[in-house]
Amino acid sequence: MSAEHSHHIENPNATTPPPKIDVIGSVPGARQIPEGAEAMTLLVTLPPGCEGAPPHRHSGPAYGYVLKGEMIFELEGEPARVLKAGETFWEPGGDVIHYQDGNNLADAESAFVVTMFCAHGQPMLIPVTAEELEQRRDRRAPRP
Incomplete structure (x- = not known):
């Protein structure tokens, strides 16, 4: 781990072992945070088989x-x-449609924590209309 990514500072007065810190994900060059954004962290719990939110953007x-x-x-x-569980995800927000965020398990709950940076005065989640989905269907990756 390089010095600029070091998350531990030696404590010469410590009487216990240092904290264990593992970087589980990072997003190099993430510059899309809107000026004056509201940062919020959400816990999302998906019931078994839940389809999640309809197509939307942030x-x-x-x-x-x-x-x-x-x-x-x-x-x-x-x-x-x-x-x-244990994996991270990133989405840039803005003009990118988020098609799916559903539970892949039919018989168990799934849950994730997400920190979002919403543009000032705008909603966190903006639904996408069926008309827009049709207009942009060529931008969706092929599905099996």
Whole structure:
């Protein structure tokens, strides 16, 4: 780990072992945070088989971590993928459609924590209309 990514500072007065810190994900060059953004961290719990939110976009970026279970994650221009507990995800927000964020498990809950940076005065989640989905269907990655 390089010095600029060191997350531990030696404590010469410590009487206990130092904290264990593991970087589980990072987003190099993330510059999409809107000026004056509201940062919020959400815990999202998906019941078994939950389809998640309908297609939507966010006014700013979102960075998340899957706590338990499995989530289907699909952004415009990328194939859908299954994220499992312990994995992270990033979405840039703005003009990118978030197609899926549902539970991949039919018999168990899944949950994730996400920190979002919403543009000032705009909602966190902006639904996408059926008309817009049709207009942009060529931007969606092919599905099996």
